[in-house]
Amino acid sequence: MSAGERSFHEVPYNPAQQAIVELLGARAEDRPEFDPGLSTRLQVMLEAELWPLAEQLDRDDALWVTKHELSGVHGCEARHLVDDAFAWSPPLARGTVVHKAIELSVHWRGEPTPLELVDEATARLEDGGGSLADWLRTASDVERADLRSVANDHVAKFLECFPPLLRAWVPVTESRVRVELCDGRIVLGGKIDLSLGKARGTRAGKVLLDLKTGRFAPSHVDDLRYYALVETIRLGTPPRLVASYYLDEARAHPEVVNEAVLDAAVARTVDGARRLFALRHGGAEPSRRPGPACRWCPLLDECEQGQAHHRDDAD
Numbered sequence: 084m085s086a087g088e089r090s091f092h093e094v095p096y097n098p099a100q101q102a103i104v105e106l107l108g109a110r111a112e113d114r115p116e117f118d119p120g121l122s123t124r125l126q127v128m129l130e131a132e133l134w135p136l137a138e139q140l141d142r143d144d145a146l147w148v149t150k151h152e153l154s155g156v157h158g159c160e161a162r163h164l165v166d167d168a169f170a171w172s173p174p175l176a177r178g179t180v181v182h183k184a185i186e187l188s189v190h191w192r193g194e195p196t197p198l199e200l201v202d203e204a205t206a207r208l209e210d211g212g213g214s215l216a217d218w219l220r221t222a223s224d225v226e227r228a229d230l231r232s233v234a235n236d237h238v239a240k241f242l243e244c245f246p247p248l249l250r251a252w253v254p255v256t257e258s259r260v261r262v263e264l265c266d267g268r269i270v271l272g273g274k275i276d277l278s279l280g281k282a283r284g285t286r287a288g289k290v291l292l293d294l295k296t297g298r299f300a301p302s303h304v305d306d307l308r309y310y311a312l313v314e315t316i317r318l319g320t321p322p323r324l325v326a327s328y329y330l331d332e333a334r335a336h337p338e339v340v341n342e343a344v345l346d347a348a349v350a351r352t353v354d355g356a357r358r359l360f361a362l363r364h365g366g367a368e369p370s371r372r373p374g375p376a377c378r379w380c381p382l383l384d385e386c387e388q389g390q391a392h393h394r395d396d397a398d
């Protein structure tokens with residue numbers, strides 16, 4: 084038995100695992116075939132819209148576009164600029180530990196417990212250097228205990244909800260993807276939590292999954308469409324399906340990928356890239372868009388729109 088094929092794979096699936104198997108499975112005739120020129124068409128559409136701003140950049144100062152950047156500028160721009168001044172916090176560190184532990188679980192021999200995975204993931208990240216290692220080393224005992232407890236809960240839910248991922252399903256975790264546009268002056272990047280399956284020629288077969296610890300938000304659909312777009316330009320064949328998976332609810336929110344989905348992702352990526360450029364290089368004033376996230380916004384004390392929304396929400 085090899086790594087990734089756990090000894091307990093013959094245990095019957097629970098209903099949540101069975102739902103995942105049914106979601107991910109597709110007969111060969113249900114896997115769509117795409118035009119081999121699709122990738123080029125999408126790239127040409129993006130570059131036609133983005134060259135006017137790319138001409139004002141150079142390769143050493145490329146504009147990086149990511150899922151996080153796009154959802155930031157399509158939400159409240161003022162908050163996004165504050166969040167961009169990145170610093171590790173308990174929720175961010177916890178998310179990274181959970182993703183690392185899930186990554187280890189896919190390749191671990193035998194049947195690990197969630198806490199074993201969390202502890203191993205934390206140790207590896209702590210040894211890995213960089214700012215997260217510094218944060219972990221200097222976290223208080225309470226912060227570490229809280230991180231361990233919540234991460235354990237999330238990893239346990241993943242192991243409960245997902246069937247053991249067999250090697251034949253080609254599971255890949257934390258896969259970095261990147262596409263360079265306009266002579267490398269604009270870069271579309273991202274990291275996909277989990278991908279399963281693979282394309283066969285121009286017939287789609289891959290499924291991209293984003294693992295979520297919170298509730299559904301419409302922006303999650305856009306996040307995955309963006310990944311489908313990057314994957315299509317990178318590989319030439321789109322993924323068959325994208326899905327956010329909500330660990331607390333043990334529910335997936337899937338979307339079948341087709342050309343309309345990819346065209347929508349192109350339009351949103353162009354709008355977002357233009358706005359990122361205007362904010363970073365054009366001196367544009369960030370807009371404010373009140374919403375549920377105002378409650379946790381560090382600017383709330385000084386933001387009239389956010390306070391008004393917060394009061395209405397409380398009423």
Ligand code: SF4
Nearest residue numbers: 159373377380386389
């Ligand atoms: S309080 Fe709300 S509207 Fe104001 S900056 Fe923060 S997220 Fe934006």
